[in-house]
């Protein structure tokens with residue numbers, strides 16, 4: 001809204017410097033940037049405009065008296081490519097084209113910034129930010145700069161389930177499904193955030209170790225809590241017994257002491273039951289109920305949000321929840337984002353309530369629960385790997401309708417590779433072999449061709465390429481391929497024996513391909529997302545700026561693990577494109 005107003009404001013004052021530069025590039029610029037050349041050409045252009053005549057709206061005597069210092073504007077027509085005409089402004093020797101036109105024509109960005117009654121136009125050739133990785137890299141360090149990722153915050157993520165603790169997406173199917181790449185990126189982003197923020201401050205509300213249970217408030221005479229010896233690791237836990245009906249208040253403990261907005265607990269039920277967290281928002285109290293149900297998420301439109309924990313009653317459940325995210329995704333089921341932002345801000349966590357009969361341990365309010373979220377992703381990957389070592393994607397993917405299609409059940413090299421990066425980190429942190437074994441199992445599909453249900457393509461029948469979307473004809477998506485190489489790199493440095501040799505072989509062969517054909521992705525002003533223009537007769541698929549920046553972020557990471565010149569020079573050039581540089585032409 002602010003922007004529309006801004007555009008109108010600028011229409012008259014539009015950007016001399018950017019404009020002339022761009023105009024010269026696209027219409028008459030044949031030489032690289034040089035001030036002298038630009039001035040001459042600008043004069044030439046303006047002379048042309050003069051000849052076509054103007055629609056003067058200035059007072060003529062002023063204009064004639066002091067032609068070099070004309071301060072008023074008059075309107076002139078601007079004929080665009082001999083096709084359409086738009087209204088421009090002329091001021092003395094300069095011509096101004098409306099910025100709204102410039103933006104669309106050149107796909108550039110800009111906004112009027114106002115601070116202390118001073119306004120200026122912030123012009124940007126591109127709209128995406130490079131996040132350089134840290135100076136060193138190892139398989140247990142931060143993955144690229146994934147601390148900047150907010151996977152669960154994306155619109156297409158319906159929620160993080162309470163049954164498995166990982167995101168479900170509605171990107172290619174309204175029903176919602178787990179997308180292995182998204183699950184892996186969720187894990188990697190929380191792993192990175194944990195490295196940035198360190199161990200969180202926490203407040204333990206109940207772990208069965210204190211004899212006092214004074215913090216707990218009973219809803220009625222029949223309800224009770226007591227400390228018992230747990231049946232897992234022999235540590236003490238708290239037993240609770242009350243009605244499982246959500247119509248009763250439940251056994252309650254205050255949880256607002258430190259303002260933390262994430263919590264975790266271990267819980268096991270005898271009967272049906274639930275955990276309820278009461279949140280105070282700008283629009284009153286909202287209750288989030290974690291219940292035994294196979295429905296992932298439900299909002300009654302008033303003050304109750306439900307998350308289904310599946311049907312895992314009678315086993316110990318570890319639940320770690322980001323309440324801000326759970327609240328937002330719940331409200332979004334029935335409300336618009338603007339309404340939520342305006343009225344439903346989360347002020348504080350009020351209390352936690354238990355319903356039913358069971359045991360609870362490690363009930364903790366926390367600053368963050370990044371490592372729990374990371375392990376939720378790693379455990380999901382271990383649980384859902386199939387007998388081919390893959391994570392099949394159960395929705396159809398129409399990369400190009402009718403040309404590059406994948407029926408449900410396809411595998412992605414990017415999914416396989418990003419999973420490896422998660423699993424290797426989980427192994428190095430926990431020392432549990434199951435994670436490393438799952439990462440090694442994930443290698444197998446890299447040696448199976450796309451046509452056989454694997455992920456390997458061959459460029460010109462020679463160079464191995466691991467396909468994010470293993471279509472036939474091949475698509476050769478660049479960013480997915482590089483992600484798969486980073487996963488292979490993590491694994492080759494972590495595995496031993498045959499697994500190590502296999503990872504290294506697949507990695508080396510992929511790196512050779514990348515160094516050989518990376519130039520094909522360079523358009524001279526940006527990058528291509530894939531090579532569909534090579535493998536089919538389709539037009540090139542230019543990478544939009546955020547994918548172009550992903551390519552750069554990836555090259556910056558590759559430069560740290562491989563000092564081949566090609567990554568440096570390519571990265572330098574691709575960084576230039578973000579600021580409007582172009583490769584030389586003949």
Ligand SMILES: *[C@@H]1O[C@H](CO)[C@@H](O)[C@H](O)[C@H]1NC(C)=O
Pocket residue numbers: 244245246272273274291292293
């Ligand atoms: C368990 O409780 C939840 C929430 O009150 C309810 O939706 C669900 O139907 C109950 N399940 C059973 C088996 O009673």
Ligand SMILES: *[C@@H]1O[C@H](CO)[C@@H](O)[C@H](O)[C@H]1NC(C)=O
Pocket residue numbers: 230232233235237266267316361362
């Ligand atoms: C509570 O946390 C401790 C420390 O992480 C762990 O050893 C214990 O098993 C947990 N309790 C339950 C019931 O999982």
